[in-house]
Amino acid sequence: MTITIRHAEPDDYPALAAIYAQPRAAAGTLQIPLQSAEVWKQRLGAMAPLDRILVAVVGGEVVGNLGLHPATNVRRAHVAGIGMAVRDDAQGQGVGAALVKAAVDLADNWLNLHRLELTVWIDNAVARRLYERHGFVLEGTHRAYAFRHGRYVDAHAMARLHPSPPTLLGP
Numbered sequence: 001m002t003i004t005i006r007h008a009e010p011d012d013y014p015a016l017a018a019i020y021a022q023p024r025a026a027a028g029t030l031q032i033p034l035q036s037a038e039v040w041k042q043r044l045g046a047m048a049p050l051d052r053i054l055v056a057v058v059g060g061e062v063v064g065n066l067g068l069h070p071a072t073n074v075r076r077a078h079v080a081g082i083g084m085a086v087r088d089d090a091q092g093q094g095v096g097a098a099l100v101k102a103a104v105d106l107a108d109n110w111l112n113l114h115r116l117e118l119t120v121w122i123d124n125a126v127a128r129r130l131y132e133r134h135g136f137v138l139e140g141t142h143r144a145y146a147f148r149h150g151r152y153v154d155a156h157a158m159a160r161l162h163p164s165p166p167t168l169l170g171p
Helices: 010-020 023-027 037-045 095-109 125-133
Strands: 004-007 052-058 061-070 079-086 115-121 137-148 151-161
Touching: 004 095, 010 023, 010 037, 010 052, 010 061, 010 079, 023 079, 052 095, 061 095, 079 095, 095 115, 095 125, 115 125, 115 137, 125 151
Parallel strands: 079 115
Antiparallel strands: 004 052, 052 061, 061 079, 115 151, 137 151
């Protein structure tokens, strides 16, 4: 299977709505399930200037997305948060890994980000292992982090620091 990663385009909104309408994809995020395509159209149209929304394309279809959202506080200019979802029928096929790899490359080599951070539900061991393979480490647990499936659920805080110190070029 060939997975292509690209930046989201305004016309990707129906595919994003379809991803988050699926039970497993929606349950793994903080998104409210079954939102209209119009909500996703507005979100893509109102992105902050430094935000990056990546999509994974397989066979011409968008099957996953990852948002890379730089902090807006100048003292945290070195930080970005990420959030990701993969269509239910595309999970376990390398889509998430391709999205995280692309986000890490952007952060490390192009956006001058030193820290990437995320939250992951404590019962999502598959996602946690994926993030760990890409250098994320557990930093703590948020108790009663969010409401999901009728109850409050804990989430792990994870982060990844750029692995090498800055290099000075020149004489």
